[in-house]
Amino acid sequence: MKVGLFGFGRTGKAVASVLLLNKSVHLAWVIRKSNTLQHRSVPEFLGVDSDEPGLIFSKNEWTAARLLDEKPVDAIIDFSAVDGIEFYGHEAAKRNVAIVTAISSYSDEQIALIKQLAELTRILWSPNITIGINFLIIAAKVLKQIAPYTDIEIIEEHFKDKKEVSGTAKIIAHNLDIDPELIKTVRAGGIVGRHEILFGFPYQTVRLTHESITREAFGNGVLFAVTNLIDKKQGFYTMENLLLPYFNQFDPASACVC
Template sequence: MSHIQIAVVGAAGRMGRMLIQAIQARSANARLVAATEHPASPFIGQDAGEVAGVGKLGVAISPEAESAFRPGVVVIDFTLPAATLAHLELATRHQAAMVIGTTGIDAAGVQAIGQAATSIPIVFAPNFSVGVNLMFRLVAEAAKALGEMVDIEIIEAHHRHKVDAPSGTALGIGKAIASALDRNLQEVAVYGREGHTGARDRQTIGFATVRGGDIVGDHTALFAGEGERLEITHRASSRMTFAQGAVRAALWVADQKAGLFDMGHILGFKTSQG
């Protein structure tokens, strides 16, 4: 059986290590072929498998990002926006597929990803959990059914080290709801309330952010009406769920032509790009 070749950038970070663990768990059809870190990392030169706790794999962590990018390789990137956009250029140049889980990428960066996807296959998703991607569908259905009868709030909680807010997943939930209601999220989103705010506008979609401790990721969509409320919640207890989803995406995208995809395609929810 042939193995899908996978590279991990940011291999010594918390997510990078879990990605390597998830790749090794799928060793029957996936193989780690490259791992990189920033040049100042103390893990440069060490075996990526040993750093990840899965034993020696014979893949040394390299300070050269370009070493991860070559035709036939799927690069998984859960780093930082600036690094991801630099990696995107390398992927385009070397015709390597990408799975991007980096959050906090601005509109210009999203546009750059879309442009790169005209020449290489890319899976770009705010969250690679199967449960969260099912949640995107559920909240859209709830929004369609409840319509203008409810106030909608999205509450998310993450660990104290997360640097962007709201989370990409929370924004994904908001986009799913806004799309179902034919609203423009940029126009109706409310990201904070303080002081005398006046009565709530039912057209708005509110976001509340919690940061603390080691919370992996909690997301709730609250549909509050008169006399009842519906809450749809997903709680992640381990980052491994994201790593497993990303590896699943890597195995899927390896067989695709150029295009921009998300987890909805991998799970069979979508058939067209975008």
């Protein structure tokens, strides 16, 4: 499977390194806004031992149509900026190129655009694409259904320069019907990202915690997303849509001790 990557910041570089080390995908190219590193080899720049010749290109060099015609891919992975989808979205959808985007702060208009494009291709949007955080959200929703009377607190921790409240924490709050204003935040050092959901029972406490140790965790999530999305029919998907079928592999009857 050939993939192209938009965005080559700290997270984009980590995702690229994971893609290069996986033999089931081929990183064809990386697009970034800056002209620096132009035409450099991605594996050479990252110091990754790989036979893939993926090159770094500036967005200014291409129109989306020319890029996808001359350097076709099966899927686009987006870790760039909110306006990236407006650059490549229509041309990718027309060519049935799958899209995996991890941008966290789309406007309502951009979300509407993504859902419109999903009528032509497969699009997955996940503001936090790590497998662990999405598993945590599903587990928290199940626990809330089991025990709706519990007190629930959301605590998020990030590096000291992150000013805004975590987009992932807001998504957790939305899924649990909790006011996002009640999210507790901690800013310290170089914490990549830690999210905790605390369930306060009358006589016990349950803590569901996810911690990103390095940004390569996003690369693992991307691999799961793109390999599970590529054969799906056209539509708008979330990580929950891709994870839930794995839960259905468990037969409830097998839990019976007879």
